Amino acid sequence: MPARKSLEELQCSVANTAELVGDQWTVLILRDAFLGIKRFDDFQRDLGIARNVLADRLARLVQAGILDTRPYQDRPPRHEYLLTEKGKDLLDVLVAFRRWGDKWNAPDDRFIRPLRHLECGEIMEGVMCCNHCGQPLDHRNVRVEPSLAPVSR
Secondary structure, eight states: OOOOOOSGGGOOHHHHHHHHHOSHHHHHHHHHHHTTOOBHHHHHHHHOOOHHHHHHHHHHHHHTTSEEEEEEETTTTEEEEEEOHHHHTTHHHHHHHHHHHHHHTOSSGGGOOOEEOTTTOOEEOOOOBOTTTOOBOOTTSOOOOOOSSOOOO
16 A cells, blocks of 8 residues: 655645545544543454554554553553643634534534533534634634745745
8 A cells, every 4th residue: 555645745734634634533532532431452442443453543643642651550561641731722623623523523512521611611613713713713714825835836
């Protein structure tokens, strides 16, 4: 099988993030980590993922600094996988996936998991807001500006 093309040459933060966390198993491992799953066997049982694929994705997430390991057993050696601060910053990405999926791709309402805002205790939608004025953002009021630096190809 040919090697997967690297997206680094695109010089784009979206491409770089997709390179790191853009495959289906990585996204689901991150979802499970946010749900509190920490151990290899628990990830494997919840996802039904092949052990070698899981080991590869966990190693990539650890190498990228998104997950960290902590030993919980000596014989045989076993580790828990914990979200780092860098990993925790992916929450808004997963919330955006969840929000879109709940609207456009949920099999039915039984599978929608509500998000609760711990500060006020209310169920929330997880909308993006402008960091200057606080207005909710969507495709009607956001434009991606061209890069300030020239992109060489």
